[in-house]
Amino acid sequence: MATQVTSKTPVTANTDEPVQNKHSFGFWLREYGWRHLVGVVVVIYALVPIIYIISASLNPGGTLTGSNQLFQKIDFENYQRLGGTRFWHWMGNSLVIAISVSVGTVLMAAAAAYAFSRFRFTGRRVGLTSLLIIQMFPQMLAFVAIFLLLLNLGDVVPILGVNSTLALIAVYLGGALGVNTFLLYGFFNTIPKELDEAAKIDGLSHGQIYWQIILRLAAPILSVVALLSFISTFGEFVIARVVLQQEENWTVAIGLYSWVASRLDANWGQFAAGAIIASIPILLLFLFLQKYIVGGLTAGAVKG
Known part of the structure; x- marks a missing residue:
């Protein structure tokens, strides 16, 4: 009785889509990078007001408009004034x-x-x-x-x-x-x-x-x-x-x-210094x- 031998040839899928390289920057950006970008944006959004109020607390002028240029003046006078209040x-x-x-x-x-x-x-x-x-x-x-x-x-x-x-x-x-x-x-x-x-x-x-x-x-x-x-x-x-x-x-x-x-007597520098200490x-x-x-x-x- 003759035995028929059949050969099984592996069938490969013929696709035109390119294989993605997992080590490429595009793959990393689509899979993981956007999460890091969102995290960085959120951190910056949260840190900006904190940095601004720290700069205002170190500004001896006592005004917020004078603190627009961050850390232009660094003085601990506002913190020293807290002892007299x-x-x-x-x-x-x-x-x-x-x-x-x-x-x-x-x-x-x-x-x-x-x-x-x-x-x-x-x-x-x-x-x-x-x-x-x-x-x-x-x-x-x-x-x-x-x-x-x-x-x-x-x-x-x-x-x-x-x-x-x-x-x-x-x-x-x-x-x-x-x-x-x-x-x-x-x-x-x-x-x-x-x-x-x-x-x-x-x-x-x-x-x-x-x-x-x-x-x-x-x-x-x-x-x-x-x-x-x-x-x-x-x-x-x-x-x-x-x-x-x-x-x-x-x-x-x-x-x-x-x-x-009071808008006339407002001391925002002293307020910022007290707010920072109160948050500790x-x-x-x-x-x-x-x-x-x-x-x-x-x-x-x-x-x-």
Whole structure:
């Protein structure tokens, strides 16, 4: 019986398209280069105002028009003048308020989120819905109502009236409670409830479970909440300007604004110097804790 041998000839595709060289500049530009170009443009766009305000802070003239030529004059006179003002006192007030709000926000929001996540009680769903609706409205829309409320409350409890730092902290805490509670609520839902049950078998109470287990596991998201609360509170101006009226109680944002509020006596050089120094705490804190931001926010963005 004859065996027929067939030869298989490889078929090559006959295409007229030229083969792209992966080492060519055109290929690199289409695949990767445009991303670098976009990144460079964004960095330049962000650095231009920073460089300009640094140049203005080193200009002894005190005007922004005199700073159009960057670093034409370099003098630290504006920084030296800060020692003769209340700037450092305002910085201290801002730090006290921001740190207090950060710590208070973490404690209050974590406790509320743990209750919504672990307990089933009457009004739970209504409470979550109310927080969701309330946080849709910016806090500054209610600054007139806040002023009138503090004005009347000061007649009964002076420490919580207008021009009180404690009153301003309470206002900030109320505004930050809703969004941070939802953020922590989503994160707590990702923690298995079996841990709670195992801890109860070992004899731990709800308080011990909360402080010794839940909060330790939620350390990344708690750091994010504290960081965002500090940043948003440290430079807030509208509500702080309404509540705080005496100069000794001002925050750094109000104090810097007072230097340029009058067009005739505006000292933009001193304002720029103070703004640069005021940005240092936020910059250092952000650089130190930025690794927690993406991980904490994505972990908290879980539907409960």
